[in-house]
Amino acid sequence: EPYYRMLMADKVRAHGFPLATIVHPMAHVSPTAKLGAGVVIRLGAVVSADAEVGDNVWIQTYATIGHDAVVGANAQISSYAMLAGSCRVGRNVFLGISAAVREEVEVGDDAVVSMGAMVMRDVAPRQVVGGNPAVVLMMNTSRRVFRSAKHAASRRAAGLDGAAAPDASAVDPDLLRRVRELLAEKLPGVDFSRSDRMADDGLLDSLAMM
Numbered sequence: 001e002p003y004y005r006m007l008m009a010d011k012v013r014a015h016g017f018p019l020a021t022i023v024h025p026m027a028h029v030s031p032t033a034k035l036g037a038g039v040v041i042r043l044g045a046v047v048s049a050d051a052e053v054g055d056n057v058w059i060q061t062y063a064t065i066g067h068d069a070v071v072g073a074n075a076q077i078s079s080y081a082m083l084a085g086s087c088r089v090g091r092n093v094f095l096g097i098s099a100a101v102r103e104e105v106e107v108g109d110d111a112v113v114s115m116g117a118m119v120m121r122d123v124a125p126r127q128v129v130g131g132n133p134a135v136v137l138m139m140n141t142s143r144r145v146f147r148s149a150k151h152a153a154s155r156r157a158a159g160l161d162g163a164a165a166p167d168a169s170a171v172d173p174d175l176l177r178r179v180r181e182l183l184a185e186k187l188p189g190v191d192f193s194r195s196d197r198m199a200d201d202g203l204l205d206s207l208a209m210m
Contacts, residue, residue, distance in 0.1 A: 110126045110140055127139060
């Protein structure tokens with residue numbers, strides 16, 4: 001969750017502690033790449049020549065940052081995601097698993113690129129995009145990626161947010177039905193007909209980002 005990692009990093013800095021940059025020994029970082037403070041690069045990830053990675057960025061396993069790409073502070077690049085050469089990714093961006101961004105495309109601050117999305121054109125700040133090619137699904141008005149109740153305990157433990165998101169049992173069933181219809185329009189071919197506690201909580205996560 002880039003937004004909460006940003007808040008936690010600010011707390012660390014406020015107490016006078018530096019952010020450690022950690023690179024897995026089996027990741028590859030070009031000697032001409034630039035890494036900010038607090039960057040974490042995991043197993044098999046690649047940061048190519050002349051790329052710039054901002055503070056507090058998390059690059060997951062086997063993700064690839066192309067040559068001359070720029071990644072803004074607090075962004076999360078998920079496993080197997082790929083940024084082509086000369087991309088620009090803003091602050092607090094979330095790039096989902098296996099998402100890909102073509103060369104010279106810009107992704108704005110607080111945007112969310114869904115799992116498996118193929119981004120062929122610029123993404124404006126706070127847009128949530130998905131699909132192949134990627135289209136705008138909704139706006140990330142809350143600046144959050146995940147808003148499910150299952151994350152409330154970790155938010156409280158971090159001293160960042162005491163309020164849990166509502167669970168499906170507290171929501172009007174007609175609202176859940178309308179959310180299913182909206183998502184089915186945006187993502188044709190995906191089955192949103194399943195209705196149980198876990199599936200309905202997942203729908204609420206999507207609703208919270210609208």
